[in-house]
Amino acid sequence: MEEYLIAVTILWSFLFVYSMLGSLDFGAGFWALVYGKKKHTNASSIANRFLSPTWEVTNVFLVLFVVTLVSFFPFATSMLGTLLLIPVGLGLILLTIRTTFMMFSHYANKFQDLLRITSGITGLLIPALLVSILPITLGGFVVIEDGYPQLLYGKLLTSPTTYMHIAFGISTELFLSALFLTDYAREANDHSAFGTYRKQAIWLGPLTLLIAVLTIFTMPAEASWLVENVQDNLYGFGMSIALFAIGYSLLFFKQKNGKLGYTRAAVTFVILQYGFAIYAYGSAHLPYMVYPHLTIEAGFTNTNMFYQLLIGYIVGLSILVPAFILFWRLFLKDQRYLEQK
Amino acid sequence: MDTVVLARALFGSSLGFHIIYATLGVGIPLMIIIAEVMYLIKKDEDYSIMAKRWTKGFAILLAVAIASGTIVGVLLSLLFPGFMEMVGQVIALPFQIEIFAFLIEAVFMSIYLYAADRLPTWLRLVSIVSVAIGAVGSAILITDAHAWMNTPAGFEMTASGEITNVDPWAAFFNPSFFITALHVSVSAYMTVAFIIASLAAARLLRKGLSNEERNYHKKSLTIGIYLGAVMSLVTAINGHETAQMLHDYNPRKLAAAEGLFETTRYAPLSVGGWTSREDQEVKYAIEIPYALSFLAGDRFDTEVKGLNEYPEELWPPLYVHTLFNVMVGIGTMLMGLAFLAIIWRWGFKKPLPGWMLALFVGGGPLAMIAIEAGWCFSCIGRQPYTIVNVLKTTDAATQSENVGLLFVLFISLYAVLLVVTAFMLIFYFKRHPVQDELAKSEV
Ligand code: HDD
Ligand code: HEM
Ligand code: HEM
Numbered sequence: 001m002e003e004y005l006i007a008v009t010i011l012w013s014f015l016f017v018y019s020m021l022g023s024l025d026f027g028a029g030f031w032a033l034v035y036g037k038k039k040h041t042n043a044s045s046i047a048n049r050f051l052s053p054t055w056e057v058t059n060v061f062l063v064l065f066v067v068t069l070v071s072f073f074p075f076a077t078s079m080l081g082t083l084l085l086i087p088v089g090l091g092l093i094l095l096t097i098r099t100t101f102m103m104f105s106h107y108a109n110k111f112q113d114l115l116r117i118t119s120g121i122t123g124l125l126i127p128a129l130l131v132s133i134l135p136i137t138l139g140g141f142v143v144i145e146d147g148y149p150q151l152l153y154g155k156l157l158t159s160p161t162t163y164m165h166i167a168f169g170i171s172t173e174l175f176l177s178a179l180f181l182t183d184y185a186r187e188a189n190d191h192s193a194f195g196t197y198r199k200q201a202i203w204l205g206p207l208t209l210l211i212a213v214l215t216i217f218t219m220p221a222e223a224s225w226l227v228e229n230v231q232d233n234l235y236g237f238g239m240s241i242a243l244f245a246i247g248y249s250l251l252f253f254k255q256k257n258g259k260l261g262y263t264r265a266a267v268t269f270v271i272l273q274y275g276f277a278i279y280a281y282g283s284a285h286l287p288y289m290v291y292p293h294l295t296i297e298a299g300f301t302n303t304n305m306f307y308q309l310l311i312g313y314i315v316g317l318s319i320l321v322p323a324f325i326l327f328w329r330l331f332l333k334d335q336r337y338l339e340q341k
Numbered sequence: 342m343d344t345v346v347l348a349r350a351l352f353g354s355s356l357g358f359h360i361i362y363a364t365l366g367v368g369i370p371l372m373i374i375i376a377e378v379m380y381l382i383k384k385d386e387d388y389s390i391m392a393k394r395w396t397k398g399f400a401i402l403l404a405v406a407i408a409s410g411t412i413v414g415v416l417l418s419l420l421f422p423g424f425m426e427m428v429g430q431v432i433a434l435p436f437q438i439e440i441f442a443f444l445i446e447a448v449f450m451s452i453y454l455y456a457a458d459r460l461p462t463w464l465r466l467v468s469i470v471s472v473a474i475g476a477v478g479s480a481i482l483i484t485d486a487h488a489w490m491n492t493p494a495g496f497e498m499t500a501s502g503e504i505t506n507v508d509p510w511a512a513f514f515n516p517s518f519f520i521t522a523l524h525v526s527v528s529a530y531m532t533v534a535f536i537i538a539s540l541a542a543a544r545l546l547r548k549g550l551s552n553e554e555r556n557y558h559k560k561s562l563t564i565g566i567y568l569g570a571v572m573s574l575v576t577a578i579n580g581h582e583t584a585q586m587l588h589d590y591n592p593r594k595l596a597a598a599e600g601l602f603e604t605t606r607y608a609p610l611s612v613g614g615w616t617s618r619e620d621q622e623v624k625y626a627i628e629i630p631y632a633l634s635f636l637a638g639d640r641f642d643t644e645v646k647g648l649n650e651y652p653e654e655l656w657p658p659l660y661v662h663t664l665f666n667v668m669v670g671i672g673t674m675l676m677g678l679a680f681l682a683i684i685w686r687w688g689f690k691k692p693l694p695g696w697m698l699a700l701f702v703g704g705g706p707l708a709m710i711a712i713e714a715g716w717c718f719s720c721i722g723r724q725p726y727t728i729v730n731v732l733k734t735t736d737a738a739t740q741s742e743n744v745g746l747l748f749v750l751f752i753s754l755y756a757v758l759l760v761v762t763a764f765m766l767i768f769y770f771k772r773h774p775v776q777d778e779l780a781k782s783e784v
Contacts, residue, residue: 053451074429103404
């Protein structure tokens with residue numbers, strides 16, 4: 001494999017991890033808002049119990065993605081930085097408000113409602129802003145003026161594909177987090193929260209799939225290159241749909257001990273579903289980073305740097321694995337944490 | 342204002358905001374370790390309470406440290422793409438390794454915060470030590486990138502500006518890395534020590550404290566004074582070496598720091614005053630004869646380069662002299678204060694008088710001002726270059742419009758967050774006063 005392909009595969013894998021972790025994180029914040037008051041307090045506290053220790057780790061993966069992008073592809077920063085200044089800048093402001101308010105709401109019960117509402121709403125807006133970056137790379141929204149790229153905001157904001165992408169991002173976020181919290185609630189032996197989240201996952205799953213398919217049909221004329229590539233990669237997308245079918249139906253089977261739904265297996269299959277879809281989409285996007293102005297290869301760093309960074313990732317991740325295992329055992333497995341009142 | 346000026350202003354303010362929380366994030370874990378260890382040794386419940394309360398404050402501040410760090414990390418690529426293009430080719434390693442330091446800190450911080458009661462003591466200590474290592478590690482690594490900007494190394498540049506022969510590790514271990522990293526770490530520890538002393542001193546000045554409370558605050562004041570004394574001494578000694586590093590590698594910055602125009606031996610050190618471009622001197626300054634030559638080379642006859650060696654368009658703004666004075670002045674005063682307090686206690690065997698406590702109340706904020714002044718001196722003193730002698734700031738900055746809009750939004754955000762965090766801290770600690778916890782531990 002060419003070196004730049006290895007680099008983009010690593011980058012894409014971090015994007016995959018962040019999109020999964022981010023969906024859980026932002027989604028849990030949203031559910032904590034929805035179920036905050038009234039009779040569903042269990043569902044809300046389950047979401048919060050998951051969120052408290054994990055948001056920092058999730059946030060680091062965002063930074064990891066950005067740093068990997070500029071260190072593997074330094075020649076892409078110029079174009080991406082100019083194009084994404086406003087969308088990413090606004091995203092950062094919302095993210096900061098969300099992070100700080102969410103953290104503060106643990107320390108000031110008196111203002112909890114206000115803080116929780118703000119962090120819940122920004123939990124929907126941030127993924128919306130982040131996925132709206134995807135259509136920008138498809139072509140048609142960027143012009144080069146005097147040698148500098150400019151983003152056509154008017155066209156972007158009036159284009160149906162932008163809104164389909166946003167709808168897809170938000171439904172994915174809510175589906176993944178609801179499904180995950182179903183399993184988390186089961187682990188915590190919380191039946192009412194389990195029922196609540198399972199119900200949400202059941203209607204969100206098919207909806208997400210439907211929106212995903214529709215999004216392809218709203219792609220603008222300039223993105224026909226991508227649509228063609230997608231048709232050449234049908235294997236990956238087909239696998240993805242099959243995995244969804246399996247994972248989704250697992251929610252309905254009864255286990256031997258009488259419990260409804262193999263939730264852990266369902267989560268696994270759905271994550272695999274997204275894995276296949278994301279890598280298939282990524283390979284359909286090759287060789288462009290921003291069509292037709294910037295290719296992956298043109299953005300790539302020198303090979304000396306590449307290999308040092310590669311070693312860095314291998315060493316760094318292998319040191320971290322034990323820490324992650326400890327983390328997992330303490331917050332996602334330990335009954336004393338999960339079942340506290 | 343043009344885009345470049347706005348980009349610099351936005352980035353500088355963002356860092357100025359981040360560094361407040363970042364410095365506290367580097368220093369507080371060390372204070373928590375000290376309290377935990379004191380508790381292990383003395384079995385005095387007060388230290389355990391201290392560790393818990395500092396942890397609460399730390400958690401509130403850390404949220405903003407992480408959020409603002411994410412902002413500066415991403416803004417750097419958005420606002421200075423020309424700079425990041427070079428970073429990606431030459432000095433990407435510290436940025437990358439820093440992520441792993443963050444991950445270690447984030448994972449163990451969650452463990453320490455949310456699982457402390459389920460952990461054995463040794464694992465709790467391992468967690469908080471990992472947090473402290475992660476925090477200072479990330480500070481050292483980001484400082485590495487900053488040091489490389491001051492003393493670039495590890496690559497060659499062709500006439501057309503292409504970068505070749507990259508050696509990532511030579512860039513990593515650039516000439517000013519170790520000295521600068523030490524200066525940044527110890528000055529952060531020093532600052533947090535003085536802030537802890539400030540808070541304790543402010544409490545001790547209040548009337549009507551119970552005895553338990555008085556003892557509790559005295560203990561935290563003692564930790565602050567001793568750590569502050571040690572760290573301010575190391576900061577000053579190492580600051581002296583930092584100045585010598587400037588003399589060797591970046592004489593233009595040293596000349597601007599001291600308002601020295603003509604290259605001279607037996608150069609005097611100017612304290613205070615204002616550098617005048619027209620008269621080529623520092624006005625209203627107190628001059629200490631020979632001191633600058635001694636600072637630069639440990640000998641009175643060291644030749645110190647003046648600004649006139651360089652064309653005027655390569656001079657940094659001359660007000661950096663004031664920034665440098667503020668940093669060094671505050672450092673010297675605080676060191677004096679901490680040692681005076683120690684002598685008072687050991688020599689005279691007396692509790693600190695009210696006027697000295699009042700001085701300590703001011704110490705914490707002053708140390709933070711020294712941090713801000715030091716960084717601004719370093720970054721502004723590097724102008725007009727972003728990477729010294731390699732990349733001009735005007736070539737590093739974005740060409741995008743709309744920076745103005747973001748500037749307004751971000752500055753408002755920082756203003757709101759400063760108020761909200763202060764409010765949260767006050768609100769939380771008012772609601773959970775220390776006498777409640779002290780009373781609880783009595784029974
Ligand atoms: C509590 C904070 C504090 C205190 C008391 C001092 N410093 Fe400092 N100094 C810093 C905090 C700092 C800093 C904010 O951490 C800087 C900014 C950039 C850096 O590397 O460290 C810095 C930079 C810095 C530089 C510029 C390095 C560069 O641009 O590459 C010099 C020459 C000194 N310091 C010298 C001193 C001296 C002689 C001090 C004598 C007491 C001193 N500092 C006290
Ligand atoms: C020398 C000055 C600086 C110091 C001492 C410092 C220190 C810190 C500390 C202690 C944190 C919180 C640690 C944590 O994640 O738990 C932090 C967060 C962060 N800092 Fe800074 N920082 C400095 C400058 C910078 C600069 C210039 C950048 C950008 C290039 C930066 C990027 C970040 C990022 C991205 C985070 C968030 C990481 C996360 O998601 O957890 N920092 N910094
Ligand atoms: C955290 C404390 C810091 C503060 C308060 C600070 C302050 C500033 C200020 C005021 C400027 C604007 C200078 C001007 O244009 O006149 C600036 C620019 C800049 N700083 Fe720093 N800085 C800090 C740390 C760092 C670090 C650790 C790095 C290294 C990654 C860094 C990299 C830059 C860059 C790339 C610019 C923009 C280009 C330039 O103006 O040279 N800064 N900073």
